[in-house]
Amino acid sequence: MNAKKLSQGTLDDVPRADSMTEEQEDIRQETRKVLRRFSRQRGNLVPILQKVQGRLGYIPREAMVEVAEFLRIPEMDVYSVVTFYNQFRLNPPGKHPVRVCLGTACHMKGGYIVLDAWKRRLSINQGETTPDREFDLDTVACVGCCAMAPVTVVDDKVEAKTSPTRVDGILLSYQIEKDKEGEETQ
Numbered sequence: 652m653n654a655k656k657l658s659q660g661t662l663d664d665v666p667r668a669d670s671m672t673e674e675q676e677d678i679r680q681e682t683r684k685v686l687r688r689f690s691r692q693r694g695n696l697v698p699i700l701q702k703v704q705g706r707l708g709y710i711p712r713e714a715m716v717e718v719a720e721f722l723r724i725p726e727m728d729v730y731s732v733v734t735f736y737n738q739f740r741l742n743p744p745g746k747h748p749v750r751v752c753l754g755t756a757c758h759m760k761g762g763y764i765v766l767d768a769w770k771r772r773l774s775i776n777q778g779e780t781t782p783d784r785e786f787d788l789d790t791v792a793c794v795g796c797c798a799m800a801p802v803t804v805v806d807d808k809v810e811a812k813t814s815p816t817r818v819d820g821i822l823l824s825y826q827i828e829k830d831k832e833g834e835e836t837q
């Protein structure tokens with residue numbers, strides 16, 4: 652299991668679900684469905700979080716509160732575990748996952764420049780999702796296409812020799828596709 656550096660933040664740093672209480676209520680209900688399958692033992696924390704993420708795609712704040720209440724442990728303990736392990740996401744997944752490769756070959760060929768281009772174009776940081784939930788951005792360590800470095804994987808498609816200009820082109824093609832879909836549904 653991959654672990655990441657223990658976060659310096661607090662539960663207040665976790666984005667809340669949209670102010671729509673309907674969404675928050677859905678999250679609570681879905682989390683409770685997961686909790687029904689577990690006993691109230693602290694050792695169940697990670698398996699519970701895995702199931703919650705399997706159901707919701709991430710671990711929202713409301714789910715952490717539910718889990719903490721269920722296990723009778725401080726909310727901060729749940730937050731610490733969520734931020735410690737790489738497997739857990741604090742943000743909802745985007746419709747299109749963008750994964751910038753920072754393996755050795757991609758790193759040598761400017762992977763960080765590509766990552767920076769994605770961050771700027773999407774106005775989000777690594778590990779975040781755009782407010783419209785179209786894209787989420789993260790990094791990977793080698794996807795086995797080193798000859799095509801630097802590589803970005805968007806959805807399941809490997810984009811070879813990605814440059815900042817290519818990032819613009821990829822985003823433009825998604826925008827054109829989205830516009831088309833919008834026209835067809837009118």
Ligand code: FES
Pocket residue numbers: 752753754755756757758792793794795796797798800802
């Ligand atoms: S290092 Fe990027 S594909 Fe191998």
